Amino acid sequence: MKLYLKIWRQKDASTPxxxxxxxxxxxxxxxxxxxxxxxxxxxxxxxxxxPVEFDHDCREGICGTCSLQINGEPHGPxxxxxxxxxxxxxxxDGDTIVIEPFRATAFPVIKDLIxxxxxxxxxxxxxxxxxxxxSGNTIDANAIPINKYDADEAMDAATCIGCGACxxxxxxxSAMLFTSAKVSQFALLPQGQVEATERxxxxxxxxxxxxxxxxxxxxxxxxxxxxxxxLTNIARMNREYLSATLKG
Amino acid sequence: xxxxxxxxxxxxxxxxxxxxKNDINLVNPANKRNIDIIVVGTGLAGGAAAATLxxxxxxxxxxxxxxxxxxxxxxxxxxxxxxxxxxxGDGDSNYRLFYDTIKGGDYxxxxxxxxxxxxxxxxxxxxxxxxxxxxAREYGGMLDNRSFGGVLVSRTFYAKGQTGQQLLxxxxxxxxxxxxxxxxxxxxxxxxxxLVLVDGKARGIIARDLVSGKIERxxxxxxxxxxxxxxxxxxxxxxxxxxxxxxxxxxxRKGAFFANPCFTQIxxxxxxxxxxxxxxxxxxxxxxxxxxxxxxxxxxxxxxxIREGKKKPTELAEEDRDYYLERRxxxxxxxxxxxxxxxxxxxxxxxxxxxxxTGEAVFLDFAxxxxxxxxxxxxxxxxxxxxxxxxxxxxxxVVEAKYGNLFQMYEKIVDQNPYKTPMMIYPAVHYTMGGLWxxxxxxxxxxxxxxxxxxxxxxxxxNRLGASALMxxxxxxxxxxxxxxxxxxxxxxxxxxxxxxxxxxxxxxKQVRERMEKLMSGSGIxxxxxxxxxxxxxxxxxxxxxxxxxELKEAIKEISDxxxxxxxxxxxxxxxxxxxxxxxxxGRVADFLELGELxxxxxxxxxxxxxxxxxxxxxxxxxxxxxxxxxxxxxxAWEYKGEPKDAELHKEDLVYENIELKTRSxx
Numbered sequence: 001m002k003l004y005l006k007i008w009r010q011k012d013a014s015t016p017x018x019x020x021x022x023x024x025x026x027x028x029x030x031x032x033x034x035x036x037x038x039x040x041x042x043x044x045x046x047x048x049x050x051p052v053e054f055d056h057d058c059r060e061g062i063c064g065t066c067s068l069q070i071n072g073e074p075h076g077p078x079x080x081x082x083x084x085x086x087x088x089x090x091x092x093d094g095d096t097i098v099i100e101p102f103r104a105t106a107f108p109v110i111k112d113l114i115x116x117x118x119x120x121x122x123x124x125x126x127x128x129x130x131x132x133x134x135s136g137n138t139i140d141a142n143a144i145p146i147n148k149y150d151a152d153e154a155m156d157a158a159t160c161i162g163c164g165a166c167x168x169x170x171x172x173x174s175a176m177l178f179t180s181a182k183v184s185q186f187a188l189l190p191q192g193q194v195e196a197t198e199r200x201x202x203x204x205x206x207x208x209x210x211x212x213x214x215x216x217x218x219x220x221x222x223x224x225x226x227x228x229x230x231l232t233n234i235a236r237m238n239r240e241y242l243s244a245t246l247k248g
Numbered sequence: 249x250x251x252x253x254x255x256x257x258x259x260x261x262x263x264x265x266x267x268x269k270n271d272i273n274l275v276n277p278a279n280k281r282n283i284d285i286i287v288v289g290t291g292l293a294g295g296a297a298a299a300t301l302x303x304x305x306x307x308x309x310x311x312x313x314x315x316x317x318x319x320x321x322x323x324x325x326x327x328x329x330x331x332x333x334x335x336x337g338d339g340d341s342n343y344r345l346f347y348d349t350i351k352g353g354d355y356x357x358x359x360x361x362x363x364x365x366x367x368x369x370x371x372x373x374x375x376x377x378x379x380x381x382x383x384a385r386e387y388g389g390m391l392d393n394r395s396f397g398g399v400l401v402s403r404t405f406y407a408k409g410q411t412g413q414q415l416l417x418x419x420x421x422x423x424x425x426x427x428x429x430x431x432x433x434x435x436x437x438x439x440x441x442x443l444v445l446v447d448g449k450a451r452g453i454i455a456r457d458l459v460s461g462k463i464e465r466x467x468x469x470x471x472x473x474x475x476x477x478x479x480x481x482x483x484x485x486x487x488x489x490x491x492x493x494x495x496x497x498x499x500x501r502k503g504a505f506f507a508n509p510c511f512t513q514i515x516x517x518x519x520x521x522x523x524x525x526x527x528x529x530x531x532x533x534x535x536x537x538x539x540x541x542x543x544x545x546x547x548x549x550x551x552x553x554i555r556e557g558k559k560k561p562t563e564l565a566e567e568d569r570d571y572y573l574e575r576r577x578x579x580x581x582x583x584x585x586x587x588x589x590x591x592x593x594x595x596x597x598x599x600x601x602x603x604x605x606t607g608e609a610v611f612l613d614f615a616x617x618x619x620x621x622x623x624x625x626x627x628x629x630x631x632x633x634x635x636x637x638x639x640x641x642x643x644x645x646v647v648e649a650k651y652g653n654l655f656q657m658y659e660k661i662v663d664q665n666p667y668k669t670p671m672m673i674y675p676a677v678h679y680t681m682g683g684l685w686x687x688x689x690x691x692x693x694x695x696x697x698x699x700x701x702x703x704x705x706x707x708x709x710x711n712r713l714g715a716s717a718l719m720x721x722x723x724x725x726x727x728x729x730x731x732x733x734x735x736x737x738x739x740x741x742x743x744x745x746x747x748x749x750x751x752x753x754x755x756x757x758k759q760v761r762e763r764m765e766k767l768m769s770g771s772g773i774x775x776x777x778x779x780x781x782x783x784x785x786x787x788x789x790x791x792x793x794x795x796x797x798x799e800l801k802e803a804i805k806e807i808s809d810x811x812x813x814x815x816x817x818x819x820x821x822x823x824x825x826x827x828x829x830x831x832x833x834x835g836r837v838a839d840f841l842e843l844g845e846l847x848x849x850x851x852x853x854x855x856x857x858x859x860x861x862x863x864x865x866x867x868x869x870x871x872x873x874x875x876x877x878x879x880x881x882x883x884x885a886w887e888y889k890g891e892p893k894d895a896e897l898h899k900e901d902l903v904y905e906n907i908e909l910k911t912r913s914x915x
Contacts, residue, residue, distance in 0.1 A: 145389025
């Protein structure tokens with residue numbers, strides 16, 4: 001395949017960026033999208049040019065490091081995959097592909113296609129945990145039975161990889177899906193009940209402080225989420241938030 | 249004993265850890281506030297250690313090259329975590345987990361360490377459940393278990409196929425709690441460039457801010473290296489792209505002994521290589537061997553026809569299939585340990601029975617599991633005389649509930665539907681049992697420098713059993729290191745803050761700068777990846793699943809030549825003072841080029857086959873590994889002496905007081 005790439009290049013956070021055109025030949029369908037970029041970078045390095053920087057690590061769809069807005073969609077045209085698992089067989093010879101970083105005020109660009117998603121860490125630090133000491137002096141793991149359906153639903157929420165696609169997909173750049181996934185995981189488990197009120201209030205407060213937009217229920221986040229995190233989580237968080245507010 | 253004192257406490261095996269905890273010194277809470285600890289790496293071991301140390305009251309600084317601690321590669325572990333809970337009532341016990349682990353490791357690990365691991369394993373599950381880790385449950389609300397290779401009980405706890413992710417997010421949440429309290433300062437997108445020693449003790453690190461390129465000095469009273477394994481020395485592995493040996497190797501160069509580098513795990517069930525563009529390999533969890541049956545065609549002509557696409561695997565009759573693991577190892581069947589399963593796959597493919605276009609793949613088939621589950625489900629759903637299509641549909645639903653995410657991953661990568669046609673798999677580099685030598689306290693040979701998780705060599709001997717890496721990482725991090733490090737730090741309560749303007753820090757920073765400048769001065773045309781791939785090829789071909797004296801000697805020469813070429817010619821664009829991914833990779837590959845040679849040297853000196861280390865010269869007539877306990881029942885710990893070829897060997901003899909050494913048999 002021969003591809004025409006339009007890639008966002010930006011030296012650093014304080015320098016304006018721009019789209020640069022590249023033509024890449026010899027791309028095969030079995031390559032992942034990132035392996036395609038590897039080949040481009042190999043060519044650039046051999047010409048003495050600076051390669052295109054992008055975030056990536058595990059390359060098996062679980063670490064949440066890779067991002068990329070591909071032809072306007074976070075993680076590209078395929079469903080339920082991250083960019084690292086998107087394969088070139090989804091594209092055709094002669095295609096033009098526009099590659100940009102995830103766009104959101106709360107995700108400033110660091111360089112080229114790399115953005116700063118530390119706002120997500122700060123939301124988690126505000127309350128995304130159960131305050132139990134890690135000394136191992138707890139009760140037996142089977143002491144509290146947990147309904148299988150609740151456990152499974154908690155697991156589904158917990159599979160969020162924190163990649164930020166939900167924010168990049170949202171016209172408001174809202175982080176509701178991300179935040180609600182963590183709130184839901186703990187809301188569904190007995191262990192999470194003790195701190196439920198403070199948790200949802202603190203996490204939502206931090207989410208707002210970071211400059212993420214509001215949720216207007218467009219559902220774009222759910223469509224683009226590589227892990228299929230459900231909108232139900234947002235509804236659950238809204239309920240948690242409301243009941244926390246009523247409790248004061 | 250010499251300088252390699254394992255410090256295993258005396259007394260009966262089951263009492264050692266309790267006795268040790270009672271004997272060691274403690275630091276009082278007020279004094280902990282005056283003590284700083286650096287933790288490098290935020291995976292299961294590092295994240296857990298950082299959280300617990302901060303909770304105890306120490307001031308912790310964590311470092312990771314990723315943009316968040318949550319992204320460490322522990323996250324990719326799929327299948328599960330072992331614990332001797334005996335919830336299934338199938339005869340499990342601490343002793344059995346201990347025994348299985350020693351045997352699985354082919355009798356090359358320490359009894360004391362492994363028993364402790366088994367002893368705290370149950371506590372890990374309690375701890376994680378309390379933290380809100382959503383483990384799989386049965387309908388009655390109790391925790392579910394599955395089986396893994398090399399054992400005869402069900403002791404593996406899991407969270408779908410994402411157990412590592414859930415455990416890591418648990419450790420990350422514990423870290424977040426401490427970050428919120430101000431007890432942990434997290435330095436993300438930072439890489440440790442060197443270890444700083446003051447008066448022979450580890451007192452800090454030189455780190456590089458990977459965004460600004462700025463070099464930083466950080467001091468502490470102790471340094472914990474929990475930086476994972478070195479599987480990426482093979483270029484292609486199941487490790488993350490950024491996984492590297494730099495921190496451990498920098499410590500090695502400063503005096504920490506490196507133990508058993510040649511003990512590497514080649515995992516039997518990975519998606520086969522598809523072409524030269526390949527950047528990494530993807531694991532298909534060992535849990536799949538609970539239900540999948542591994543086979544190749546019995547007849548050569550069928551294998552050829554399948555390779556050429558003229559025949560489909562589903563067209564082959566039962567009697568034309570060779571379920572070689574079930575044939576060779578009837579007692580354990582498809583659940584033999586990883587090293588055994590990998591070698592058996594290689595043996596069949598080398599004999600010409602491989603099933604993909606490269607000839608390096610075998611089938612992992614779920615057809616009979618789908619049928620079995622389908623029938624079971626039909627029965628429990630009250631369906632009488634269901635037809636085959638219904639059974640298949642029901643069976644596929646059960647398999648999807650168990651392994652859905654793995655099947656989806658396979659389909660995305662290979663573009664084939666594993667519910668309808670068998671998966672193709674082949675062994676790939678996955679885990680490294682070798683690592684920094686540590687004593688019972690997890691301290692390296694440098695005072696104040698500790699190592700936890702995969703980065704150390706401690707618990708898995710020559711082969712790690714499935715679902716034991718998560719167990720060890722969390723055991724080290726949550727329960728072992730926070731105790732043992734206190735014994736060392738109790739002598740530091742009057743030391744005060746360690747200054748970073750000392751000559752030692754000056755010197756270390758200078759060396760780091762000079763090294764980067766040297767890397768940037770390369771005059772050739774080839775990129776870092778070019779060298780890394782070349783190194784990987786040498787390692788895979790000559791230090792991989794089967795090794796021999798001739799090729800190991802060649803490997804040593806080739807790696808040494810490649811290293812020279814690299815340092816003279818590697819081409820790195822950009823600058824040192826800014827974000828530069830090529831420079832980051834170069835620093836890591838530079839260390840792999842040294843480690844690789846030591847790896848080969850270690851493999852060459854170990855004239856026996858044990859666990860993942862298979863020397864072709866040492867095998868039985870049936871092709872099984874031939875161990876030599878008389879001459880090699882020791883840990884090989886290498887001391888840095890300049891070039892890898894000059895590394896000096898120190899032996900820690902392994903003492904077995906509770907277990908009788910036997911030839912490992914899974915037949």
